[in-house]
Amino acid sequence: MVGRLSALGVAAAILLASCGGTTAPPTPTAPTPTAPPATSAFPSAATVLASPPGPGRSLAPSPTPAGPFPGGLLIADRGNDRLIVVDNAGHVMWRFPVAGSLPAGQAFSADDAFIAPDGRTITANDEDLEVVVRIDIATRKVIWEYGHYGVVGSAPGYLHTPDDAYPLANGDVLVADIGNCRVIEIAPDKQIVRQWGRTGVCVDHPPETYGEPNGDTPLPGGGLLITEIRGPRVVRLDAAGHVVFSIRVPVAYPSDAQLDAQGNVVVSDYSNPGAVVAVTPSGTLLWRYGPLSGAGRLDHPSLAVPRADGTVVLNDDFRDRVLLLDPHSGRVLWQYGVTDHPGSGQGQLSIPDGLDQLPPGVIPGL
Numbered sequence: 001m002v003g004r005l006s007a008l009g010v011a012a013a014i015l016l017a018s019c020g021g022t023t024a025p026p027t028p029t030a031p032t033p034t035a036p037p038a039t040s041a042f043p044s045a046a047t048v049l050a051s052p053p054g055p056g057r058s059l060a061p062s063p064t065p066a067g068p069f070p071g072g073l074l075i076a077d078r079g080n081d082r083l084i085v086v087d088n089a090g091h092v093m094w095r096f097p098v099a100g101s102l103p104a105g106q107a108f109s110a111d112d113a114f115i116a117p118d119g120r121t122i123t124a125n126d127e128d129l130e131v132v133v134r135i136d137i138a139t140r141k142v143i144w145e146y147g148h149y150g151v152v153g154s155a156p157g158y159l160h161t162p163d164d165a166y167p168l169a170n171g172d173v174l175v176a177d178i179g180n181c182r183v184i185e186i187a188p189d190k191q192i193v194r195q196w197g198r199t200g201v202c203v204d205h206p207p208e209t210y211g212e213p214n215g216d217t218p219l220p221g222g223g224l225l226i227t228e229i230r231g232p233r234v235v236r237l238d239a240a241g242h243v244v245f246s247i248r249v250p251v252a253y254p255s256d257a258q259l260d261a262q263g264n265v266v267v268s269d270y271s272n273p274g275a276v277v278a279v280t281p282s283g284t285l286l287w288r289y290g291p292l293s294g295a296g297r298l299d300h301p302s303l304a305v306p307r308a309d310g311t312v313v314l315n316d317d318f319r320d321r322v323l324l325l326d327p328h329s330g331r332v333l334w335q336y337g338v339t340d341h342p343g344s345g346q347g348q349l350s351i352p353d354g355l356d357q358l359p360p361g362v363i364p365g366l
Helices: none
Strands: 073-077 082-086 092-096 112-115 121-126 131-136 141-146 162-167 173-177 182-186 192-196 213-218 224-228 233-237 243-248 254-259 265-269 275-279 285-289 301-306 312-316 321-326 331-336 352-357
Touching: 073 112, 112 162, 121 162, 131 162, 131 173, 162 213, 173 213, 173 224, 182 213, 213 254, 224 254, 233 254, 265 301, 275 301, 301 352, 312 352, 321 352
Parallel strands: 112 352, 254 301
Antiparallel strands: 073 082, 073 352, 082 092, 112 121, 121 131, 131 141, 162 173, 173 182, 182 192, 213 224, 224 233, 233 243, 254 265, 265 275, 275 285, 301 312, 312 321, 321 331
C-alpha cells in the first residue's frame, strides 16, 4: 500500500480504466507467483467509490450503466436490521422489512440471506434471535419460520446460533446450527430430515462430529462443504455423507468456505486484520489477500464468494462495505458502502454480514 487513505478508508477514488485514471492497489500478502492474473469481464463496472461525507459530497457510488451483478446483489445489512438488493449503480431496488413484514412482536436482524432456486423466496437466518425465516419476495412477508424466537435449544424445533440457512431446490432448508455442533436439513413441514454431526458433540471428527460448524455450503450433486470454527478446518462431503477431503486452513477464524470453479476452497478469515485465502483440496495455499493496513485492510470479512472470472465478492463486515476484488492484483473493482462510515443512508451499510448474487428477473427492474 503506497499510503494510508483518509480516516474513512477512501480518500482517493478508484477510477474506471476507461477514464484513464489509476490508483495504487493494496498489496495482497503471500501471493502465488504462478497464479494467472484474473481479468475482469466488466471493466466499465468499477465504480468511483464514495468519498468521505462532507458538504456537497455524496455517500453513494457513482452510477454505472452496466456491471458485475446483472440481477442485483442481495446484502444482509445486519447493523441496519434489513435486507437490501442493490443494482450496479448502487440504487436500492428492494428492501426488507416493510410495514407488515414480520410476525407480531418480532424484530429482524439477519446475518445471512440466500435466494431460493425458484427465485420466489429468500431464506435468512438470525443467529441472535435463534430463528430461520423464509420471505416471499413479492409480498415482502415472512411466510415460514423455524426455531423458537429468542430461545436457545437443541430439541426438535429449536436452534442454537443458526448460520448460513441455504434454501434447497426440493424446498428444504439447510442450516449450520453452530451451538449444537450440527448441520441440519429442515423440510417445509419443519421436520429434520437429515443431520450431519451429533447434537452437542463439538469435536472435529468428520463425518461423525464437527467442531462448531458455521458454514454448510450445498454443492452440485448433493455434496456439502462444512466450515468448522474449531480446527480451523473445511470438510467436503459427497452426497452420501462420505468425506471427500478434510483440511486445515491457514486462517485464525474460518468463515463460510466456498468452492471455486476449479474445486479449490476459498475461505474468509473472520479476524482483524482479516483475509481471504484460496487453498487446494490438499490444503496447499494458492493465494492470500490480507493487507495489514490501509484501505485494503479487511476487518472481520465473513463471506467471500469466488466468481468464474477469478474475482471475489465479499462482505467486509466491520468496515461497512461489500467489495468485488481481484485477489491477485489487489484491485477493488466495485464497492458498495462507505469504508468505516456505518449508516443507513443512500450508499451506506452497517456491518454487512451476508450476500448473494441474484439472477436477472428476480427483482423488478433488474
